[in-house]
Amino acid sequence: xxxxxxxxxxxxxxxxxxxxxxxxxxxxxxxxxxxxxxxxxxxxxxxxxxxxxxxxxxxxxxxxxxxxxxxxxxxxxxxxxxxxxxxxxxxxxxxxxxxxxxxxxxxxxxxxxxxxxxxxxxxxxxxxxxxxxxxxxxxxxxxxxxxxxxxxxxxxxxxxxxxxxxxxxxxxxxxxxxxxxxxxxxxxxxxxxxxxxxxxxxxxxxxxxxxxxxxxxxxxxxxxxxxxxxxxxxxxxxxxxxxxxxxxxxxxxxxxxxxxxxxxxxxxxxxxxxxxxxxxxxxxxxxxxxxxxxxxxxxxxxxxxxxxxxxxxxxxxxxxxxxxxxxxxxxxxxxxxxxxxxxxxxxxxxxxxxxxxxxxxxxxxxxxxxxxxxxxxxxxxxxxxxxxxxxxxxxxxxxxxxxxxx
Amino acid sequence: xxxxxxxxxxxxxxxxxxxxxxxxxxxxxxxxxxxxxxxxxxxxxxxxxxxxxxxxxxxxxxxxxxxxxxxxxxxxxxxxxxxxxxxxxxxxxxxxxxxxxxxxxxxxxxxxxxxxxxxxxxxxxxxxxxxxxxxxxxxxxxxxxxxxxxxxxxxxxxxxxxxxxxxxxxxxxxxxxxxxxxxxxxxxxxxxxxxxxxxxxxxxxxxxxxxxxxxxxxxxxxxxxxxxxxxxxxxxxxxxxxxxxxxxxxxxxxxxxxxxxxxxxxxxxxxxxxxxxxxxxxxxxxxxxxxxxxxxxxxxxxxxxxxxxxxxxxxxxxxxxxxxxxxxxxxxxxxxxxxxxxxxxxxxxxxxxxxxxxxxxxxxxxxxxxxxxxxxxxxxxxxxxxxxxx
Numbered sequence: 001x002x003x004x005x006x007x008x009x010x011x012x013x014x015x016x017x018x019x020x021x022x023x024x025x026x027x028x029x030x031x032x033x034x035x036x037x038x039x040x041x042x043x044x045x046x047x048x049x050x051x052x053x054x055x056x057x058x059x060x061x062x063x064x065x066x067x068x069x070x071x072x073x074x075x076x077x078x079x080x081x082x083x084x085x086x087x088x089x090x091x092x093x094x095x096x097x098x099x100x101x102x103x104x105x106x107x108x109x110x111x112x113x114x115x116x117x118x119x120x121x122x123x124x125x126x127x128x129x130x131x132x133x134x135x136x137x138x139x140x141x142x143x144x145x146x147x148x149x150x151x152x153x154x155x156x157x158x159x160x161x162x163x164x165x166x167x168x169x170x171x172x173x174x175x176x177x178x179x180x181x182x183x184x185x186x187x188x189x190x191x192x193x194x195x196x197x198x199x200x201x202x203x204x205x206x207x208x209x210x211x212x213x214x215x216x217x218x219x220x221x222x223x224x225x226x227x228x229x230x231x232x233x234x235x236x237x238x239x240x241x242x243x244x245x246x247x248x249x250x251x252x253x254x255x256x257x258x259x260x261x262x263x264x265x266x267x268x269x270x271x272x273x274x275x276x277x278x279x280x281x282x283x284x285x286x287x288x289x290x291x292x293x294x295x296x297x298x299x300x301x302x303x304x305x306x307x308x309x310x311x312x313x314x315x316x317x318x319x320x321x322x323x324x325x326x327x328x329x330x331x332x333x334x335x336x337x338x339x340x341x342x343x344x345x346x347x348x349x350x351x352x353x354x355x356x357x358x359x360x361x362x363x364x365x366x367x368x369x370x371x372x373x374x375x376x377x378x379x380x381x382x383x384x385x386x387x388x389x390x391x392x393x394x395x396x397x398x399x400x401x402x403x404x405x406x
Numbered sequence: 407x408x409x410x411x412x413x414x415x416x417x418x419x420x421x422x423x424x425x426x427x428x429x430x431x432x433x434x435x436x437x438x439x440x441x442x443x444x445x446x447x448x449x450x451x452x453x454x455x456x457x458x459x460x461x462x463x464x465x466x467x468x469x470x471x472x473x474x475x476x477x478x479x480x481x482x483x484x485x486x487x488x489x490x491x492x493x494x495x496x497x498x499x500x501x502x503x504x505x506x507x508x509x510x511x512x513x514x515x516x517x518x519x520x521x522x523x524x525x526x527x528x529x530x531x532x533x534x535x536x537x538x539x540x541x542x543x544x545x546x547x548x549x550x551x552x553x554x555x556x557x558x559x560x561x562x563x564x565x566x567x568x569x570x571x572x573x574x575x576x577x578x579x580x581x582x583x584x585x586x587x588x589x590x591x592x593x594x595x596x597x598x599x600x601x602x603x604x605x606x607x608x609x610x611x612x613x614x615x616x617x618x619x620x621x622x623x624x625x626x627x628x629x630x631x632x633x634x635x636x637x638x639x640x641x642x643x644x645x646x647x648x649x650x651x652x653x654x655x656x657x658x659x660x661x662x663x664x665x666x667x668x669x670x671x672x673x674x675x676x677x678x679x680x681x682x683x684x685x686x687x688x689x690x691x692x693x694x695x696x697x698x699x700x701x702x703x704x705x706x707x708x709x710x711x712x713x714x715x716x717x718x719x720x721x722x723x724x725x726x727x728x729x730x731x732x733x734x735x736x737x738x739x740x741x742x743x744x745x746x747x748x749x750x751x752x753x754x755x756x757x758x759x760x761x762x763x764x765x766x767x768x769x770x771x772x773x774x775x776x777x778x779x780x781x782x783x784x785x786x787x788x789x790x791x792x793x794x795x796x
Contacts, residue, residue, distance in 0.1 A: 124540055185754070185759075252596055254599075270545055
């Protein structure tokens with residue numbers, strides 16, 4: 001939606017409709033989010049080997065269904081972030097508990113991703129640098145991004161295009177090392193392996209973009225957050241597909257042994273004597289996208305907390321939570337082995353927040369509010385959602401929109 | 407607002423500067439004069455049972471920088487070889503550090519040479535380090551030495567400054583001779599870890615000519631699992647490279663109606679298609695498309711005529727078929743499926759392969775094959791007939 005015709009109804013402050021997120025911006029931001037974790041995926045190769053590209057396609061299809069659930073939630077309760085959503089759906093007490101669980105989830109995502117980025121840097125690039133220094137550097141940048149609020153998502157389009165360009169370039173440069181035969185034979189693993197591979201992909205890179213629901217109040221058209229996220233799945237999934245196809249074609253049997261298949265395949269690039277050592281490109285993309293991902297999770301955690309306690313200004317949390325994340329990341333895993341162990345159970349942990357709770361929310365929302373929750377909520381009058389000040393101006397262009405926040 | 411804006415900008419700039427200082431990776435900063443750049447690694451069997459003897463060739467940067475042709479002869483050598491024995495490669499390399507003043511730096515390593523004795527006892531344990539080390543690359547060339555790897559690395563180079571570089575250049579020359587396979591560490595490990603294909607590596611040896619020692623790359627070391635089981639000579643190697651579709655360019659010597667001639671193979675492409683018959687017979691169909699040219703010819707009939715070119719084509723086709731037959735027969739002797747026949751089967755017959763996999767060692771010996779060679783001749787050279795005194 002462009003500027004609403006009754007612009008007079010807009011807020012005078014800088015948080016007006018103009019600087020709000022468009023669906024496209026959210027799509028690209030979530031695509032970048034997916035790309036970050038795609039660069040480190042390993043489990044899918046362990047389980048489905050040369051059929052990983054099939055797992056990616058199926059996972060994308062299934063994730064579209066899951067995103068459909070988020071989309072329905074977004075349509076039924078437009079402009080509500082997960083915190084407000086759980087309060088609106090489950091009522092005050094249970095809702096607050098669920099919201100707190102979500103905040104913890106976002107915080108844990110920030111911590112785990114920081115761990116990922118840190119261990120990549122120390123294992124592959126700077127083996128003797130204390131990992132805390134890496135954490136602090138990343139968190140300082142993230143804190144700067146978080147202080148900008150939802151604006152941090154606005155420029156991800158450029159980054160996605162850059163990343164896509166580098167991937168395609170990598171693929172072209174690796175062409176002499178790729179063999180189509182590496183994709184054979186097709187579908188020879190036991191079905192359980194495919195299930196685990198698809199499940200892992202679904203939970204780790206793809207459905208994690210649920211975090212972007214935190215930006216629902218900041219969208220120009222919050223009702224279409226579902227389709228915005230689907231756009232993200234398409235772009236991010238396509239890039240993920242490119243990565244997986246390239247790795248399979250280039251690495252063949254070594255795929256199962258390497259810790260980081262994407263990094264290994266880029267290390268293979270050798271055009272003549274001069275075009276070598278391109279992994280620095282990969283490393284910089286990885287660190288950039290991970291910084292973005294951590295920023296989003298960080299933002300989601302502290303903004304969620306601020307909304308839970310109805311604190312207007314979330315900025316007070318930035319410093320304290322930045323320190324908290326660094327300290328927690330230091331202590332979360334004792335070694336790489338523990339981290340690898342965790343990666344097996346991580347999808348199950350995420351399932352609760354990314355699939356089970358959203359579906360329960362949708363069901364409860366249907367049971368409590370029927371087909372048109374907006375009307376029921378408006379009638380029940382601020383009991384659930386409208387407590388922290390209505391959004392009168394936006395009601396001008398969307399009379400059905402539930403009172404939320406900007 | 408403006409002051410606040412300025413202050414913020416100043417803060418941001420200060421922060422950026424601090425980050426520049428910190429982000430350069432201060433803990434892993436390595437300057438050129440503090441690292442010992444390894445250009446070659448040799449692995450030999452140690453004196454004690456189960457030990458490995460590691461030789462690292464370190465480039466002496468200082469001496470090669472000021473290599474004036476006149477003083478070069480009297481100067482210190484452009485490389486230093488350091489040897490250390492230990493129960494494991496990483497252990498030995500770390501112990502070696504006490505003999506080397508600079509930090510051993512593996513990222514520029516060009517070749518890994520494995521001594522024959524070492525190769526025969528199995529090399530998966532010693533290669534682990536080169537796969538695991540964060541700075542080592544998998545695109546390093548891997549060779550097997552006839553004799554000791556340490557001796558190969560200490561044979562002084564003739565045209566290059568460092569033996570490590572010389573070996574790498576010699577391997578690169580195989581692109582136009584195809585008498586030894588060009589193998590990177592990744593190729594080797596990829597074939598070693600799989601059951602359906604066996605590993606192989608080029609052979610390097612020292613030859614003495616006119617009192618001077620030269621390095622020569624020729625032939626193939628054939629591995630079974632991680633142990634070297636045999637060797638292929640150049641002729642068999644060419645056949646092996648044809649089956650694997652790794653043949654790039656090379657020469658063949660043939661006699662056609664008593665006319666000696668060198669035939670240049672300019673290009674060779676092989677399509678390998680497996681077929682499993684209902685009675686369990688495994689058949690490998692090979693179809694080669696070869697582009698050949700006349701390299702030179704001696705006295706006899708002029709081969710550069712349309713009719714005689716047909717004879718050249720037949721001679722090339724026969725020679726290649728013979729090379730392939732010799733290679734496959736010898737591989738069957740060693741029980742080593744270096745051609746990846748098993749891998750082809752696992753890809754095209756995944757169901758049957760599951761049963762075959764366990765007894766593949768036996769089945770490999772019974773694999774049948776047929777070869778079809780399609781030769782295209784290309785004009786090469788500037789003459790149309792041979793030189794003969796009238």
